[in-house]
Amino acid sequence: MKILIIEDDKDIISFVSKGLHEAGYVVDTAEDGDDGFIKLATNQYDAAIVDIMLPSMDGLTIIEKIRTKNINTPIIILSAKREVDDRIIGFQKGGDDYLTKPFSFSELLVRIQALIRRSSESHNITSLECEDLSMNLISHTVSRNGKNIDLQPKEFALLEYLMRNQERVLSKTLIMENIWDYNFDPQTNIVDVVVSRLRSKIDKDYDKKLLHTVRGVGYVLKKN
Amino acid sequence: MYLKKIKNSFKKIHFRLALIFSLIFILSSGILFVFSFLFLYNSMNNSEEDETKRRLLNYWALFQSNGIDMVIREIDKESFLYGDQPFFARLADKENITLFLRYPEAWSEYLLEELEEIPVKDLENTIIIKSKNSENELKAYTAYLSENYYLQIGISTARSTHLLTLYRRNFIFLLLGLLILGFGAGAFFSSRFLSPVRNLNFTLKDIIATGDFSKRIIERGVSDDLEEISVLFNQMLQRIESLIFQMKNNLDIVAHDLRTPLTIFRGYAEQAIQEPKDLKAAHEALSSSLEQSEKIISMLNTIMDISEAESGTLKLKKENLNLEKLVKSLIEMYAFIGEERNITITLDSVECKINADPIRIRQAIGNILDNAVKYSPNDSTIIIDLENFENKIALTIKDSGPGIPEGDIPFIWDRLYRSPMVKNIPGTGLGLSLVKAVIMAHNGSIEIKTSTEKGSIFKIYFPKT
Numbered sequence: 001m002k003i004l005i006i007e008d009d010k011d012i013i014s015f016v017s018k019g020l021h022e023a024g025y026v027v028d029t030a031e032d033g034d035d036g037f038i039k040l041a042t043n044q045y046d047a048a049i050v051d052i053m054l055p056s057m058d059g060l061t062i063i064e065k066i067r068t069k070n071i072n073t074p075i076i077i078l079s080a081k082r083e084v085d086d087r088i089i090g091f092q093k094g095g096d097d098y099l100t101k102p103f104s105f106s107e108l109l110v111r112i113q114a115l116i117r118r119s120s121e122s123h124n125i126t127s128l129e130c131e132d133l134s135m136n137l138i139s140h141t142v143s144r145n146g147k148n149i150d151l152q153p154k155e156f157a158l159l160e161y162l163m164r165n166q167e168r169v170l171s172k173t174l175i176m177e178n179i180w181d182y183n184f185d186p187q188t189n190i191v192d193v194v195v196s197r198l199r200s201k202i203d204k205d206y207d208k209k210l211l212h213t214v215r216g217v218g219y220v221l222k223k224n
Numbered sequence: 225m226y227l228k229k230i231k232n233s234f235k236k237i238h239f240r241l242a243l244i245f246s247l248i249f250i251l252s253s254g255i256l257f258v259f260s261f262l263f264l265y266n267s268m269n270n271s272e273e274d275e276t277k278r279r280l281l282n283y284w285a286l287f288q289s290n291g292i293d294m295v296i297r298e299i300d301k302e303s304f305l306y307g308d309q310p311f312f313a314r315l316a317d318k319e320n321i322t323l324f325l326r327y328p329e330a331w332s333e334y335l336l337e338e339l340e341e342i343p344v345k346d347l348e349n350t351i352i353i354k355s356k357n358s359e360n361e362l363k364a365y366t367a368y369l370s371e372n373y374y375l376q377i378g379i380s381t382a383r384s385t386h387l388l389t390l391y392r393r394n395f396i397f398l399l400l401g402l403l404i405l406g407f408g409a410g411a412f413f414s415s416r417f418l419s420p421v422r423n424l425n426f427t428l429k430d431i432i433a434t435g436d437f438s439k440r441i442i443e444r445g446v447s448d449d450l451e452e453i454s455v456l457f458n459q460m461l462q463r464i465e466s467l468i469f470q471m472k473n474n475l476d477i478v479a480h481d482l483r484t485p486l487t488i489f490r491g492y493a494e495q496a497i498q499e500p501k502d503l504k505a506a507h508e509a510l511s512s513s514l515e516q517s518e519k520i521i522s523m524l525n526t527i528m529d530i531s532e533a534e535s536g537t538l539k540l541k542k543e544n545l546n547l548e549k550l551v552k553s554l555i556e557m558y559a560f561i562g563e564e565r566n567i568t569i570t571l572d573s574v575e576c577k578i579n580a581d582p583i584r585i586r587q588a589i590g591n592i593l594d595n596a597v598k599y600s601p602n603d604s605t606i607i608i609d610l611e612n613f614e615n616k617i618a619l620t621i622k623d624s625g626p627g628i629p630e631g632d633i634p635f636i637w638d639r640l641y642r643s644p645m646v647k648n649i650p651g652t653g654l655g656l657s658l659v660k661a662v663i664m665a666h667n668g669s670i671e672i673k674t675s676t677e678k679g680s681i682f683k684i685y686f687p688k689t
Contacts, residue, residue: 102521154560180557188594193561216514 002026003112004048006036006062007078008055016049019105020112033057040066040073047112051078060087063096074115076108106169106217113168128163130210131223133202135163144202154179155198162211162221171218195219238418242410249406253399264391268384272363273350279311280367280377287369295375299326312336312362314376320344323373331380334362344374351378360385420450424457437465467535474531477639481527482520489516526654530639533584533661540581540665547576547617547686548610550586555608558593565602569593573610576617579689580666588662591655592621592682599625600679617686624679633674 003025007013017027030036033054052059077098088098097111128135132145142149157179172191176182199211212220287295299313312327333355351364364378427441441454492513499505532538559569596606600623609620639657663670667687674680
C-alpha cells in the first residue's frame, strides 16, 4: 500500500509519514503543487493526502486536473479553513474525504483506510466477528459467547462501525458522521451515551472487555 | 508648474463641465452669428439694388415723357438734394462714350473711367468698380433709354460694409463678454453643485492616508443624487468601522478565551514529561492534554462561529428548510440521551418552513435541547411546541429543570458566562451565546422565561418568508 502526501509543512509531513509508516504503508511525499501533481499523475498510489494551500499549484486544482485525466486515486483533502468550500463538498461527493486542521492522526488513518477499502471493496461481508462477539448483517443479530444480545438500531449501527474498524481508534466526530450523518461538532455527549449503553450490553457481563475508551482520542473495539 | 496646474484642473469634473458648456455656447453663437450676418448682408444688398433700380426706372419714365435734358436736370438736382445717399449717374451713347457723368466729389478714389471699357449693352450685368485705396466698391446698374442713350446709376457699398463691420465687431465683443461670464458662472455653479464629489474625494483621501475610519463626508441635508451618494458612503464607512472594531474585539476575546485551556494543556504536557518513570501517570497526563486540545479546537470553532454570526460575516447557506422535520430528527437524537434518565420529549407541531441554514439551525436548537436534557431531573418531560403564526414561526422548549436564577438571566447570552450554580456540570459557557448569535443572524429572536420552581421556557421566533 503506497500513499502520497502533498503538503508544504515539513512538520506535518514528518508526523503523518511516521504514523503511516508505522501503520504499514509506504509513503511518498511532495512539498509543492507541481511536484505533487506530476507524482500523482505518473505513479500508482492507493491513496493521496492533499493540502489545499500549496506553493505553485493549489490542492483543488491538482485534484481537478487529476480527475480530468481519469485517475481515480482516492484523495483526502486537508484544509486549514473551517468553512467547507463548495468545491470540497463536490469532491467529497465523488468519493473523497476532507479533514480540517488541526486534525488527529488516528482520524486521518481511519479515513484513509475507509477510502482504500471503499475503492477496492470486492466481496460482500455477511457477518463480522471479534473474539467471541459476532454480528450477522443479514438477520441483524448480535451474540456474544452464543448468547443473543438485543440492540437498538443506533447501538447496532455503532457496533457494526466499530467491528468493521476493529483495532482502529474511532473519534467522536467519525462516529457522529457515520451513525447520525452529522457533519459538525454537536457539542453534545450523545456518543458517550450510546457507547456506554453498548458497553453495558456487550461487555458488562464478561471479563474480557472489547470496547475501550482512548481518552482524548475516541473509542476502539479490539481483542486484548 | 503653471502648466501642470492647468493640466490638473482638466481632471476636475466641474472644470470640464464648464468647458463643455462654453464650447457648446461658442459653437451655437457662431452659427447664430453666421446666419444673422448672411441675412443682414443679403437684405442690405437687396434694398440697395431695389433703390437703384427704382431710380433708374424713374429716369427712364422721365426720359420717355420729357426727353434727355430733363433727365440731366433732374439728376443734377437730386444729386444735390440727396447728398447723404450719394450716387453717380452716367449717360453713355451706344459706343459707350461718356456723354455725361455726375458723381460726389469724395468718389475720386474710384476709377469711373473704367466704365467706358465695360460693354454698356449688357443690361443684366451688375457693374462693380473697386476703390483704389479702400475695400469699398461701387455697384452700378444700366438702363436702356433709347437707341443713343444708356443711363448708368451706381451707389457705394461703403455704408453697408461699414454697418456689417460694426455688427461683426460688436457681435464678437459681445460674444467674448458672454463667454467669459458664462464660463465663470458655469465653473462657479458646477463647482458648487459638485462640492459633494469633492468632499467625498477629500474625505476618502484622508481616510486612506490616515486609516481613520471614523471620518465622515459632510452631508448637506438636501435630497439629490449626489447627496444620496454621500449618505450611502457614510453608511458604508459606518459598517466598515463597526466591522473593524468587532474584528479587533473578537481577536482580543479569542486570545483571552483560549489562554485558560491552553495553560491547562501545557500543564498536563509538563506533567507527562516530568514523570518518565511512571508510565501510567505520563500516559494519564498525555490523555488529559489530548482531551484539552480537543476542547480548545471545539472552543475556537464555536468562538469563531459566534464572532462571525455577531459581526454578520457568518456564511449562511440558506435554503427552504422544513423546521418540523429538523426538530423531529433532533428530538430523536436527544430522546436517546434522555432515555438514560427516563426523560421524555414530547412534540406538538405543525408543518413549518423557514428560509435558513439547516446546519446552523440544527446547531442552535440542538444546543438548547442539550441544555434541557442536561439540566432536567430524572423522570421528567421536555415539552416542545412548534407553532405557525401569521407572520412568524415560534418554537417553544420547556423543561422542568432547576431554572435560571434571576441574577444570572442578564448574563446567560454572554460569552463564557457560566452560572456559579453549574460549575460542576461540564460546559464551555459558549452554547447560549452561539444560539443567540445564530438566531439573530437569521433575523429571528429568542427569549427566556424561567423560574426556579417550574423550570425554563425558551421561545425562538423565526420570521416567515
